[in-house]
Structures are given as C-alpha cells and as structure tokens.
Amino acid sequence: MLKVHQFPCLSDNYGFLLHDPDSGETAAIDTPDGEEYVKQANVKGWRITQIWNTHWHPDHAGGNKTIVEATSAKVVAPKEVEKLSVIDREVGNGDTVSIGRHEAQVIDVSGHTNGHIAYHFPQDGIAFVGDSVFALGCGRMFEGKPQQFWDSLNRIRNLPPETTLYCAHEYTQANAKFALHADPDNVALQQYAAEVDEKRERGEPTVPTKLDRELATNPFLRADDAGLRDRWGGETPADTFATLRMAKDAF
Numbered sequence: 001m002l003k004v005h006q007f008p009c010l011s012d013n014y015g016f017l018l019h020d021p022d023s024g025e026t027a028a029i030d031t032p033d034g035e036e037y038v039k040q041a042n043v044k045g046w047r048i049t050q051i052w053n054t055h056w057h058p059d060h061a062g063g064n065k066t067i068v069e070a071t072s073a074k075v076v077a078p079k080e081v082e083k084l085s086v087i088d089r090e091v092g093n094g095d096t097v098s099i100g101r102h103e104a105q106v107i108d109v110s111g112h113t114n115g116h117i118a119y120h121f122p123q124d125g126i127a128f129v130g131d132s133v134f135a136l137g138c139g140r141m142f143e144g145k146p147q148q149f150w151d152s153l154n155r156i157r158n159l160p161p162e163t164t165l166y167c168a169h170e171y172t173q174a175n176a177k178f179a180l181h182a183d184p185d186n187v188a189l190q191q192y193a194a195e196v197d198e199k200r201e202r203g204e205p206t207v208p209t210k211l212d213r214e215l216a217t218n219p220f221l222r223a224d225d226a227g228l229r230d231r232w233g234g235e236t237p238a239d240t241f242a243t244l245r246m247a248k249d250a251f
Contacts (some may be wrong), residue, residue: 002102002124004166007040009033010142012170013059014207016128017041017048018163027126029119032059034066041071045159052097053077053085053184054109054130055116063084079113080200084167092117109156111149112139118156126164126208129156134167135209136192137175138220138250143198146242153241157221161212165240172196174207178251182244183228203212219244 003022008101009015009032016029017040024045027057028037030053041048048071053061055078064085067073074088076097081087091097104119109132116139120127131139133156141149156165176193183189192213195207214221222228223241232247234240 002091002099002121002126003042004063004126005046006166006207007036008158008205009036010059011048012171014166014168014205015040015046016166017046018052018099018128019044019046019109020100020102025053025099027065027099028067029166030054030130030194031063031067031192032062034063034070036064037067039068047071048073050076050099051075052119054118054128054132054168055113056080056083058084058115060130067161078115078117079116080113082227107155109133109150109152111144114143116152120159120163122160125160125162126166127156128166130168132156133214133218133221134169135164135165135172135174135206135214136189136196136218137171137248138218138245141245143157146245147236147238149245150238150241153221153223156211157215159211161210163211164208165211165214166208168207170207172209173200178248179217179219181251183217183222184234184245188213192217 005017013032018027027050038156061081061084076089077087091106097104100178106119107118109118118129224237232243
C-alpha cells in the first residue's frame with residue numbers, strides 16, 4: 001500500500017510525501033518549502049524521485065528547484081507551473097501518472113487557477129486536491145469563472161464517496177464558521193464543526209477529510225441543494241456557488 005507522510009509547512013500549508021514501499025519511489029505532492037521536504041524525506045529514509053504539482057502558486061510549486069537540485073526528481077505538473085519551474089512532464093485532465101505500480105488519474109479542478117489539477121488514486125481511495133476544495137471550504141476563485149469552478153467541484157463530487165481528500169491547508173476552523181453562517185440548520189455540519197474545534201484545541205490536524213462527509217456539510221459542494229439555493233439565491237448551482245464564494249471572500 002502507498003504511504004502518505006503529512007507534515008506542516010509554512011504558516012498553514014501541509015506537505016505530503018507519497019511513498020511506494022515496493023518500488024522505493026517517493027513523490028512530493030506540491031512543494032511549499034523545498035528544504036522541509038528534503039528534511040522530512042531524509043528522516044523517513046525515502047528518496048524523492050518525483051514532484052507532482054497541482055497548480056502554479058508559490059506555496060505549491062515554489063520548492064521545486066530546491067528539491068530537484070537535492071534529488072534530481074522529475075517534475076510532473078500542469079503547464080502553468082512553468083511560471084515558477086521547469087517541467088519534465090506536462091499533464092492535464094484525463095492523463096495518468098504512476099508511482100511504482102500505483103496509477104493516479106489527473107483531474108481538471110480549475111477555478112482557483114485556470115490550470116489546477118488533482119491526482120486521484122482509484123484503487124487506493126485517495127486524492128490530492130491542492131486548493132480546489134478544502135475541509136468545509138474551497139479555494140478562492142483567483143483566475144476561473146463560477147461555472148468552471150462548479151464543474152470542477154462536480155468532478156470531485158463524483159469520486160467515490162469513501163475517497164480520502166488530502167487538501168493543502170489547515171483552514172477548516174475558519175471554513176466551519178462560514179459554513180455555519182451559510183447553512184445554519186445543517187445538523188451534520190454542526191457536529192463536524194464541534195469536532196473541528198476540539199481537534200484544533202488539541203493541536204491536531206483536520207486534514208485529510210472524507211468526501212462523503214464533505215458532501216453532507218461543505219456548502220460549496222452543496223450549491224445545488226434546494227435549501228442553500230433558497231437562502232442564497234441563484235438560477236443555477238453555479239450562480240449559487242458564485243454567491244457563496246463572494247460571501248466567503250467578504251466574511
């Protein structure tokens with residue numbers, strides 16, 4: 001089985017090292033801090049052989065050069081990462097990437113940026129989703145359009161509900177406050193938010209999360225819910241999503 005080593009990076013990022021014990025390969029999923037990734041890999045006794053970026057933002061691809069210089073890892077990324085780093089293999093929606101015998105599907109989850117992708121391992125039940133979706137939230141819409149972003153969230157919604165989502169930031173407590181504002185009568189959300197507060201009080205991470213729980217509680221994944229539409233308006237789910245996203249930006 002694949003092993004995921006998760007560790008804090010920068011102020012609120014998470015770093016992920018994905019290791020295949022059979023082949024000995026290790027992939028760095030995004031690179032907020034190249035030196036920390038190399039340090040964490042050395043502690044684990046793993047050698048980083050690949051870098052898989054989800055999008056071009058510096059807290060996701062800014063450590064590529066440091067890791068490549070230290071390990072000669074190959075960079076796999078959407079084309080937009082060329083803004084920060086040399087790419088060895090450009091990938092996009094529908095492509096596959098592999099670590100050992102484990103194959104991941106590349107999914108277009110654009111909206112936060114126009115080239116944002118996620119990596120989904122169907123057989124392993126995990127997905128690395130970058131800043132496209134968070135526990136109880138989603139990324140800011142810096143470059144995309146509402147329909148584009150909603151279509152991307154639909155691709156995530158259509159993954160098997162038991163999928164474990166590795167999102168890139170510890171934003172859950174703040175996201176929960178807005179989610180409760182957006183959907184105050186959601187009992188499952190109320191319970192989730194209470195658990196998040198308890199975890200953070202103990203200094204525990206709230207990432208990863210499970211897709212089925214997000215489908216029941218995350219307002220951005222529920223923009224087609226009749227109750228949210230009635231509360232927030234919108235002729236289409238994309239309209240409701242756009243209103244929710246603007247409200248979160250101002251919250």
